[in-house]
Amino acid sequence: MPEAHSEPHSEPKIRVLFLWHMHQPYYKDLVAGIYRLPWARLHALKDYYGMVAMLEEFPLIHQTFNLAPSLLAQLEEYATGKASEAMQDLAFKPARELTREDRLFILRYFFQANLEHLISRYPRYRQLYDQMQANEFVPERAIPFFSENDFTDLQVLSQLAWFDEILLARDPEIRALVLKKQGYGYADQKLLQRKQQAAIRNVIEAYRSAAERGQIEISTSPFYHPILPLLCDTNVATEAHPWVRLPGRRFRHPEDARLQLERSIE
Numbered sequence: 001m002p003e004a005h006s007e008p009h010s011e012p013k014i015r016v017l018f019l020w021h022m023h024q025p026y027y028k029d030l031v032a033g034i035y036r037l038p039w040a041r042l043h044a045l046k047d048y049y050g051m052v053a054m055l056e057e058f059p060l061i062h063q064t065f066n067l068a069p070s071l072l073a074q075l076e077e078y079a080t081g082k083a084s085e086a087m088q089d090l091a092f093k094p095a096r097e098l099t100r101e102d103r104l105f106i107l108r109y110f111f112q113a114n115l116e117h118l119i120s121r122y123p124r125y126r127q128l129y130d131q132m133q134a135n136e137f138v139p140e141r142a143i144p145f146f147s148e149n150d151f152t153d154l155q156v157l158s159q160l161a162w163f164d165e166i167l168l169a170r171d172p173e174i175r176a177l178v179l180k181k182q183g184y185g186y187a188d189q190k191l192l193q194r195k196q197q198a199a200i201r202n203v204i205e206a207y208r209s210a211a212e213r214g215q216i217e218i219s220t221s222p223f224y225h226p227i228l229p230l231l232c233d234t235n236v237a238t239e240a241h242p243w244v245r246l247p248g249r250r251f252r253h254p255e256d257a258r259l260q261l262e263r264s265i266e
Helices: 039-057 069-079 086-091 100-109 115-119 123-133 139-145 148-160 165-170 172-180 186-212 228-232 234-239 254-265
Strands: 019-022 063-067 216-220
Touching (some): 039 063, 039 069, 039 165, 063 069, 086 148, 115 123, 123 139
Parallel strands (some): 019 063
16 A cells, blocks of 8 residues: 655634723712722722733733723722722721611621622631521611621621732732631721722733733723714614614714713823
């Protein structure tokens, strides 16, 4: 039989672009001057920093991040201590100074985290969750069963649970808080407050650093993340949905759309 000649087999290749869209709505109430929801702050701790910082371990991996300007504006306020937000303020208030209304607020909102991955990771946090569950998550019913120490532990762990793995690994003081497990005090709250603000401050620097070394490309969105065609003319909605119900007052401001683009690039 003739000798078979084998040629190197080349696998087909595809190029994959990872585009991470980093966006939270603008949660600040501009009339009251306070943040109504905490998600820009908490996701900065859990996601926004770690997702770019972990690329330091993989220098051959390149990615693209879309940073909505309205998100950056919120992070800057948190990083500089200018952001006023009820959940943040109560997390760092001494438990002995909490009013009844404060305690009810904490019991109502400080368990808003993933049960499996965030709450259950910290046994004391899960214990407090089970204590709340035993009272059917009714704050008024549960409040007699939560001591001052319970509230302090809940205040600390509800914040600590959102810290990214990289932050836990790189900061020995945060690791010490994790290892302490329970029995926290006001000094621990103040330490965590400082660490949280510093972590958020490092978010923007982490993206700037990754961009400067050429590992990521940064794109952006219109400043407040609006739907630009509707800014130009709300009646454009009928092109896709002829029978859609339109606003009673037509909105048509293409100059606002242009301003959103100019401000986003700036």
